[in-house]
Amino acid sequence: MALIKKFRITSYKGDETIVELKNISVFFNKRQILENLNLKINKQEILGMLGPNGVGKSTIFNLITGLKDPNYGEIIINGVNCTKLPINERFTKFKIGLVPQYGGLIYDLTLIENLNLVSEIHIKEKELRKQKIDKIISQFEFEPLTKIKAKNLSGGQKKKLVIAMALINDPKILLLDEPFAALDILTIKMLQEIILNLQSTEEISVVVCDHQARDLLNCVDRAIILSNGKIIASGSPNEVISDKTAKNQYFGDEFNIN
Ligand SMILES: Nc1ncnc2c1ncn2[C@@H]1O[C@H](COP(=O)(O)OP(=O)(O)O)[C@@H](O)[C@H]1O
Ligand SMILES: [Mg+2]
Numbered sequence: 001m002a003l004i005k006k007f008r009i010t011s012y013k014g015d016e017t018i019v020e021l022k023n024i025s026v027f028f029n030k031r032q033i034l035e036n037l038n039l040k041i042n043k044q045e046i047l048g049m050l051g052p053n054g055v056g057k058s059t060i061f062n063l064i065t066g067l068k069d070p071n072y073g074e075i076i077i078n079g080v081n082c083t084k085l086p087i088n089e090r091f092t093k094f095k096i097g098l099v100p101q102y103g104g105l106i107y108d109l110t111l112i113e114n115l116n117l118v119s120e121i122h123i124k125e126k127e128l129r130k131q132k133i134d135k136i137i138s139q140f141e142f143e144p145l146t147k148i149k150a151k152n153l154s155g156g157q158k159k160k161l162v163i164a165m166a167l168i169n170d171p172k173i174l175l176l177d178e179p180f181a182a183l184d185i186l187t188i189k190m191l192q193e194i195i196l197n198l199q200s201t202e203e204i205s206v207v208v209c210d211h212q213a214r215d216l217l218n219c220v221d222r223a224i225i226l227s228n229g230k231i232i233a234s235g236s237p238n239e240v241i242s243d244k245t246a247k248n249q250y251f252g253d254e255f256n257i258n
Contacts, residue, residue, distance in 0.1 A: 111146050115168070
């Protein structure tokens with residue numbers, strides 16, 4: 001953890017809520033996935049959501065974006081109850097960026113064509129569009145890659161591109177669904193740095209989920225642990241690691257962060 005800690009701002013504005021899930025229950029067919037879940041995401045924090053495969057992490061992202069309606073409960077964004085608000089209105093009104101676990105880019109287009117495509121949707125004025133793309137290319141060090149088709153980029157480069165595409169709309173809330181999956185250690189470190197830098201330079205709230213703890217706990221301010229439809233622990237990385245229930249139901253006895 002010490003390696004990347006220097007990139008972290010130590011005091012985020014932790015008490016102003018940007019997204020609140022209130023008493024949420026979700027069923028698929030008759031199977032209950034989430035049970036009376038309450039979760040607050042604060043402004044400018046990096047929140048980690050941990051839990052085994054199939055526990056409901058992507059479902060929580062889908063609830064926030066509007067891809068899935070809850071069976072019970074409310075979704076409040078910026079103080080507005082938007083449980084019934086359609087996806088497109090939520091994305092534009094509240095500026096949500098989503099980086100899905102798989103895909104998210106057009107494989108037969110080059111890196112720059114993917115960026116242009118998204119920017120043409122969000123930014124009307126040509127000059128502003130160009131400024132935004134230039135900034136992103138330099139921020140993500142994409143200069144040598146612009147003409148490469150997305151399908152020929154490495155796993156880490158693809159992930160960086162999808163994150164960059166999600167940033168074009170200047171999101172206030174960025175949701176990253178298992179961004180570290182299937183990547184090597186150096187690429188994971190690079191993505192962790194990108195996430196930590198976003199918090200200080202772009203002033204956005206970032207929610208990262210993963211089924212593996214170590215990579216995620218290295219770059220979040222706060223984490224929640226999900227098990228059997230419920231949040232069983234919540235707190236700083238050190239707090240959740242030492243939580244008894246989280247140890248029993250998720251981490252096991254052997255887990256440590258180093
Ligand atoms: N469209 C769907 N129809 C039926 N079951 C689903 C659907 N989407 C997700 N599920 C189930 O809901 C549970 C939670 O899924 P998900 O949120 O994708 O888990 P996670 O992202 O934590 O791995 C899983 O058991 C999954 O099988
Ligand atoms: Mg998932």
